[in-house]
Amino acid sequence: MCLPGIFIVTLLTLSIPAVHVGKVLVFPQDGSHWINMKVIIEALHSRGHSVSVVRPSDSWYIKETSPHYSSITIDIPGGADEQFFSSFVSRQIQIQREGKSAWTRFSLDMELKDRFSEMHRKVCEMVIQMLENEPLMQSIRETKYDLVLTDPANGGGVVLAHYLNVPLVFNVRWTIHGEAHFAIAPSPLSYVPFPVAELTDNMSFFQRVRNFLVYVIRQHLYKQTVGPHYSALVSRYFSPEVDYFSLFQAADLWLMRVDFVFEFPRPTMPNVIYMGGFQCKPAKPLPQELEEFAQSSGEHGIIIMSLGTLIGQLPHDITDEIAAAFSQLPQKVIWRYKGDRPATLGNNTLLVDWMPQNDLLGHPKTRLFVAHGGTNGIFEAIYHSVPIVGLPLVFDQPDNLSRMKVKGVAKVVDLATLDRNIFTRALQEVLNEPSYRMNMQRLSRLHRDVPMGPLDTALFWIEFVMRHKGAAHLxxxxxxxxxxxxxxxxxxxxxxxxxxxxxxAFIGIIRCFCCRACLKIKMKAE
Amino acid sequence: MCLPGIFIVTLLTLSIPAVHVGKVLVFPQDGSHWINMKVIIEALHSRGHSVSVVRPSDSWYIKETSPHYSSITIDIPGGADEQFFSSFVSRQIQIQREGKSAWTRFSLDMELKDRFSEMHRKVCEMVIQMLENEPLMQSIRETKYDLVLTDPANGGGVVLAHYLNVPLVFNVRWTIHGEAHFAIAPSPLSYVPFPVAELTDNMSFFQRVRNFLVYVIRQHLYKQTVGPHYSALVSRYFSPEVDYFSLFQAADLWLMRVDFVFEFPRPTMPNVIYMGGFQCKPAKPLPQELEEFAQSSGEHGIIIMSLGTLIGQLPHDITDEIAAAFSQLPQKVIWRYKGDRPATLGNNTLLVDWMPQNDLLGHPKTRLFVAHGGTNGIFEAIYHSVPIVGLPLVFDQPDNLSRMKVKGVAKVVDLATLDRNIFTRALQEVLNEPSYRMNMQRLSRLHRDVPMGPLDTALFWIEFVMRHKGAAHLxxxxxxxxxxxxxxxxxxxxxxxxxxxxxxAFIGIIRCFCCRACLKIKMKAE
Known part of the structure; x- marks a missing residue:
């Protein structure tokens, strides 16, 4: 009788004004972040709202035509970020494998920093092009958007919302200054690990020192990289005392792409809504070929492997070691990989260009997920209770996986030292040690046991902002x-x-009093 | 199409373990706080859970027999808190009206402090009696309670839960150290007003100084009043390094009796669940006599007045002024009052011993609520969109009403200076100035526009703690x-x-280097 499934949800509808057709202006972050935004756009569209998406003309991810949104395409030169990031990941792996000098690492980091700076410059250029295009702005104003939905990994949507004086909603984990909580909620560095530092909420003294230093250095770096672009943009259109970052902090709602199964407990704010795992859904049946392959694994089950969209090719020596390790297992393996076929590939391993990852993770035969540690994959693994062997590549991936490791649901393998023996031992440990699966089942139960699913929660609050023209009281x-x-x-x-x-004053008075008394005594004595 | 009423709530039930019959041990706070706790106990009972309530034998509020719970009665001398508090309120009003000396005020405050100290001593005595009663403890252990539900305005339930090693859930606005957020969430005194200071989240410099001082002084006072009792209790049963207040901070869940329509936005924590207004419900039809009286008011509508349960009698001069003010209005008035009939009572005013407050507030004829400013009454007024004229008496009432005043939904009248003219002007202002009702309607819309009603939310999370044996991840x-x-x-x-x-070290090296260089030059010169 206490199952939440039969919990009677009494939605209080009395005197809440209806929003008949919401109009949402989306300024997304191009690249892999778009995958997240698309989920919300499709859901908004399915609830009858009309969505317009601002996109650069050279976007690889954000298509110009879609049944779910209309596009506002800004013709801007730049682009090819994907190529850079893909090559960056390959070079990063190479550096790790070959133990290159600190100087090589540093110069690659600087290249990345410059690329990010260039990316933000391009976003600012897009915003300027929009704001200077009077017919476009006229049409946007006439559309009377209910809100701007943006990923504040760039500041385009933030500046646009402020310029149009329209409520602002974030689909967020990162702002341009790093992890999003740090922008608005008190974040004591003594127990709130700064993401990318690979720390937990229970730190030793020297870990706390590291957390402090990583925070200070990163903050400086972020400000140096993005500050000049946004300062110039903001001072062009707003009064001189407007600080560009305060426009971020003024957002009405922060739809955070995490929850406290993933995140360590930490202070939060009333206008932060957690929607971690909003993209997860029950598994659909697999295509016949995959289903047959999965069934052929018998009692041993299957392993699935995907390293995300960023990496096209892995060095041959790594893929050979991975394939060799897989070939020694009784499980069947489905490996999403676009590169050359490894020489050591076993009969039990199926290479695929693309796979229905959510459906595979939700398949009853799935025993293990070999992942790079992007949050999407991690939340899908949590949702479907599949333990992880992590092969982190770049960015937040090592930090994300370190969180899963601490919770006892993942084993992390360093690409720098990976060989067939190390990888086999990691796979076998997670397959054979029941604690990994049991811990993941526990996380999954906690993650799923909520009054309302994360996507519905996100939609509810987006529509809340439409209904009330903001959420200033939060x-x-x-x-x-x-x-x-x-x-x-x-x-x-x-x-x-x-x-x-x-x-x-008290001492002065006492002193004065004493002096007078002494004087009197003296005078008497004289 | 965006009405939350037709929002599809997808409760994720997969693999969430059921709790078939939950067992809840309740250690309530006696007095008016019990009214809140009873609402939750009745709801838990209606969902099939069994509830046991620990009560002192002399409790006025907590009855020994109830269809909703079984009692664990602790025979303890003390009692008559109600009489003290009722007389305290009367004396407080008298002091305010007659402008007594600071010394009289101070000595009344000290009397109150002593009474609180005595109340906590009694609670500690109750806990000792329980823990020393081996058969009782044996039976409690054998019952295998799923959780202890307590109001941490006293520490009895906290110590008990820790002793039994059972999850701990709070029904809370105050701990023994003051407002509850201050016990666990970062609370920057620069924009978080300490309740009772009657400040807002937007303070001038000297208001911030006041907030700081009130916080520091109150914290000291709370610790001095309650500390010795709980320190002694905790050191009797736990290891010496256990700090009594850390047992409060270790609670699994804080069901907070406010929300951000009442509270100013401030940092919060993942294990704080807001259930402000959980006692509110749609109005039921009135008893015939009241309904006829209400209808007889015609277009002018009715005013309802209640000053809560604490105050039995008001001084005659005050009631005469209030009654005279009411008699001048075209509205009808329903006044809950147990004292003598005021000499100036008009024909339009009905004195009642008790009234169905929620049903009256929800009646379409109701125009205004004259209230003392307890949170229950305020939330009922918000729920039913009825603006307030506040007559604060004691404790948190002035602070609660000051919040409503800032939000433009209440006019506050000081009992010290109240006369028929002042009171009439206040009533007429709130009745005739549309902003009061419009602001209250806005608050009501915000308060009601939630994915799940506050009582259901509270029950969901209580059962969450049952299902998962705590909420450590939050x-x-x-x-x-x-x-x-x-x-x-x-x-x-x-x-x-x-x-x-x-x-x-750097300066040292440079210096050493320079010295040597100088020495060499000197030697060369020589």
């Missing part, structure tokens, strides 16, 4: 305070001054 | 850190020391 304006006021430093200094002044 | 353990680690003071001192040492 948003603090504390970010407008100078730091010394925010931390009450001015108040403490004032109170200290009052105490000191009172004390000095 | 709870930080940061409260275990010493303050200098929590605020990274040790890390900053360490890093400063490293920088200083490096700088000194």
């Amino acid at each position: 948003r603090t304006e504390s970010y407008r305070m100078p730091w010394y006021s925010y931390h009450s430093v001015d108040v403490m200094v004032f109170l200290l001054a009052v105490v000191l002044f009172t004390l000095l | 709870r930080t353990e940061s409260y275990r850190m010493p303050w200098y680690s929590y605020h990274s003071v040790d890390v900053m001192v360490f890093l400063l020391a490293v920088v200083l040492f490096t700088l000194l």
Whole structure:
């Protein structure tokens, strides 16, 4: 009788104004982030809202025509980010494998930093092109959008929403200054690990030192990389005292692509809504060929492997070792890989160009997921209770996987040292040690046991913002305070001054009194 | 199409273990807090859970027999808190009206402090009696309770849960150290007003000074009043290093009796669930006599007045002024009042011993609520969109009403200066100025527009704790850190020391180098 399935949800509808057709202006982040945004756009469309998407003309991911949205295409030169990132990942792996010098690593990092800077410059250029295009802006104004939905990994949507004076909703894990919570919620560095530092909420003293340093250095780096572009953009269109980052902090709602099964518990804010795993859904039946392959695995079950969309080719020595390790297992393996066929590939391994990852993860035969550690894959693994062997490549992947490792649901293998023996041992450990699956089942139960699924929650709150023209009552304006006021430093200094002044005045009076008394005694004595 | 009413709530039930019959041990706070706890107990009972309530033998509010719970009665002398509080309120009003000396006010405050101290001593005595009663403890252990539900305005349930090693859920707005958020969530005093200070989230410098001082003084006062009792209790049953307040901070779930329509936006924690207004429900039809009275008001509508359960009698001069003010209005008035009939009572005013407050607030004829400012009444007014004229008496009431005043839904009248003219002007302002009703309607829409009603949300999360044997993944353990680690003071001192040492070493080397160079030059010169 206490199953949430039969929990009677009493939605309070009295006197809530209806939004008959919502109009949403989306300014997405191009690249793999688009996959997330697309899920929400399709859901909004299926609920009858009309969606317009701002896209650069050279976008690889964001198609110009779609049944789910109309496009506002901005003709801008630049592009080919995908090629850069793909080659960046390959070079990163090569550096790791070959143990290149610190200088090589540093110069690759600087190249990445420059690329990011260039990406933000391009976004700012897009916004300028939009705002200077009077007919376009006129048409946007006339459409009377209910809100701007954006991924604040770039600031285009933020500036646009502020310019149009329209409510702003984030689909977010990262802002242009790093992990999103750090932009609005108090984040004590003593127990809130800064993502990418690969730490937990239970740190030793030196881990806390590391967390502190990583935070300070990264903040500096982010500001240096993106600051000039957005400062210039903001000062072009808004009054000089507007700080570009305060426009981010003024967002009405932060739909956060995590939850507390993934994230360590930490302070949060009333306008942060957790929708981690919003893309997960029950598995659909597999295509016949895959289903037959899965069934042929018998009691041993299948392993699925995918390293995401960024990596096309892996070095041959790595794929040979991975294939050799797979070939030694009794399980069947489905490996999504576009590169050359490894020489050591066993009969039990099926190479595929693309696979229905969610359906495979939800298949009863699936025993293990070999993943690079993107949050999408991790949430799908959690949703379907499949333990992970992680092969992190770049960005947040090592940090994401380190979280799963701490929770006892993943084994992480370093690509730098990977060989067939190490990889086989990792696979066997996760396959044969029941704790991995049991821990993942526990996480899955916690993740699924919510009053409302994450996608529905996200949609509810997007429509909430439409209904009420924002969510100001959930948003603090504390970010407008100078730091010394925010931390009450001015108040403490004032109170200290009052105490000191009172004390000095008291001592002065006593002294004066004593002097007079002495004088009197002296005079009497004389 | 975007009405939440037709929002499809997809409850994820897959593989969530069922709790067939939950067993809940309740350690309530006696007095008016019991009214809140009873709502939850009745709801738990209606969902099939069995509830046991720990009560002192002399409790006025908590009846020994009930169809909704079984009792564990602890025979303890003490009691008559109600009489004290009722007389305290009367004396407080008298002091306010007559402008008594600061000394009289201070001594009444000290009397209240002593009474609170005595109340906590009694609770600790109850817990000791329970823990020393081996047959009782044996039976409690054998019952295998799923959780302890308590109001942490006293620490009885907290100690009991820790002793029994059972998950702990709070029905809470106050802990023994004041407002509950301040016990677990970061609460920057620069924009989080400490309740009772009657401030907002937008403070001037001197308001921030006041907020800071009120916080510091109150914290000291709370610790001084309750600390010795709980320290002694905790050191009697737990290891010496256990701090009594850390047992509060270790609660699995905080079901907070507010929401962000009432509360100013502020940092929160993942294990804080907002259930403000959980006692509110649609109005039922009125008893015939009241319905006829209400209808007789015609287009003018009715005013309802209730000052809560604490106050039996008001001084005659006040009731005469109130009645005279009411008699001048075209509205009909229903006034819940147990004292003598005021001499100036008009024909339009009905005095009642008790009234169905929620049904009256939800009646279409109701125009105005004259209230003392308890949170229950305020939430009922918000739920039913009825603006307020506030007559705050004691405790949190002035602060609660000041929040409503800032939101433009209440006018507050000071009992100290109340006369028929002032009161009439206040009533007429709220009746005739449309902004009060419009603002209240806006608050009501925001309050009601939630994915799940507050009582259902509370029940969902109580059962969540039953299903998962706690909610550790939502709870930080940061409260275990010493303050200098929590605020990274040790890390900053360490890093400063490293920088200083490096700088000194660098200067030392340069100096040494220069000296040598000088020496060489000198030697060459010689």
